[in-house]
Amino acid sequence: MSDLESRITSWYEQREEMSPENHEARRDVELVIAKLDDGQIRVAELNARGEVVVHEWVRQAILLLFRLRGLTHYEVGPFEYLDKLELKHDYARRGVRVVPGASARRGSFLSPGVILMPSYVNVGAWVGRDSMVDTWATVGSCAQIGANVHLAGGVGIGGVLEPANAVPVVIEDDAFIGSRCMIVDGARVGRGSVVGAGCVLNPSIPVIDADSGVEVSRGYVPDYCVAVSASRRRSYPGGEFFLPCVLIIRRLTEGERHNKVALNEILRDHGVAT
């Protein structure tokens, strides 16, 4: 455990007493946010066995930030804001293209080659190299998005600041998440998978293999699957109903890219040196 980690853990134990006057705690927390912002640390990551490891102390620092900072007033042209966290800066240095209307909060990390269409990225989120966050997509706090991912228009990636020990959403490298999907509460999409438009995925939603009829998981689409939203019959005392599920309709071979979701390179050429 690093010194910074143990200090944050101890400040978090005293969180009820924390206020913006606590300068020592604030200095530590601001250091964590600066490291998150530059990608030196992250809230969660995959280990060598492919398991999600959450660095709880980093999330605790983010929660403390809201106690340790007062509100600041900003005006941008006709727009006015009142918030505790500022926005990210310095996009040219970071090699990130940001279309007007997009906002990323400081303490999120955007890798070189990322394109933000008018979208939102919250604190603690990580977005990997060359990923596209399309129009009206939101990347919730602490969500972990891999490299070469496309979050299509209106996708909602849930955030997790609370409860303690909650696992963030993980979208692995090369995945495609179709328009208006809602992926929340620690759900996970594996490498190279394609999730069809309009899917809801959370840890209660069964993921079913269409070939075998077997439920392969809840809330986890494995690597290289093409999955769409479907429904399953459920009987209750009040009658029969159809609840949502996610159906794997096809398997891709490792490294294969689904022909319908290839991105037009011309849209991805972002003109920012990386």
Ligand SMILES: CC(C)(COP(=O)(O)OP(=O)(O)OC[C@H]1O[C@@H](n2cnc3c(N)ncnc32)[C@H](O)[C@@H]1OP(=O)(O)O)[C@@H](O)C(=O)NCCC(=O)NCCS
């Ligand atoms: C998931 C997707 C890639 C599937 O494409 P595909 O592998 O070529 O599959 P098909 O189009 O042949 O569809 C297979 C079956 O799934 C159904 N299906 C396709 N997409 C679906 C979806 N999003 N939700 C539910 N069912 C879907 C089809 O009706 C078809 O049923 P059928 O076998 O009875 O005809 C595609 O339909 C999709 O959702 N693309 C994302 C579009 C998008 O979000 N674009 C982003 C713009 S910013």
